[in-house]
Amino acid sequence: MRAAALPLVRLALLAALGALGGVWTRPEPAALLPDGRPIGGRLRVEEAPTNPALRAELPWANGATLYGWGSVRLSARPREDELTVRVIVDAPAAQRRWARECEVHLAGEGGTVTHRASFAGRPMEGGASYDAVRIELPIEEVRRLATASGLDGSVCGDRLVLGPAQLATLRAFVSEFDDLATRRRPSRATEATRAPEDPLAGEEPVLEDAG
Secondary structure (H helix, E strand, C coil): CCHHHHHHHHHHHHHHHHHCCCCCCCCCCCCECCCCCECCCEEEEECCCCCCEEEEEEEEECCCCCCCEEEEEEEECCCCCCCEEEEEEECCECCCCCCCEEEEEEEECCEEEEEEEEECCEECHHHCEECEEEEEEEHHHHHHHHCCCCEEEEECCEEEEECHHHHHHHHHHHHHHHHHHHHCCCCCCCCCCCCCCCHHHCCCCCCCCCC
16 A cells, blocks of 8 residues: 555544544543642552551642642551541642641532641751641541542632542542551552652651752
8 A cells, every 4th residue: 555545544534533423532641740740649559567557648739738739648557546547638838837836628529527727847958838637537537538529628718629629639549548547458469669758657748859
């Protein structure tokens, strides 16, 4: 077949597909944050012989932060404590904005959650601030929030919205929590790559220069 005839063949194939009611398209790439993290968040199990740690990170859009988003970080050891989830909500900023104590509020179809949170941040190089607050939530509250199609609320006066992609990760966190807490079986590996160090483990996150 001559090269000049190839475009005509492609057009004929596309016309045939159109007649069948379908068109070939490239699959859409997964939505990613500028640093390569999935917009829907990540789930990780840190394996241990008797007491694995379960962690999740849910990004949330916040234009007042250094990078335009912060993170909701959940941590639990369901075989040690099957009732409680530790949560840090962070928003690294050019200068400290959040008070030592403030309120975290979330609302969705499953109900509302309001808690007083304590500051868990620290200064960063160059005068910036790792603004973060810490709360503990009963797993029943987390489970109820995870049933929502979307959550809208606030943390220390900043609006906090979690959409379907983030909530899919939250539901996976709850499912993994229940598996570890009650079924006592080996956990599913849900994260292929190493996630950043989590402030819940006592490590200061390494953040690049905002400039």
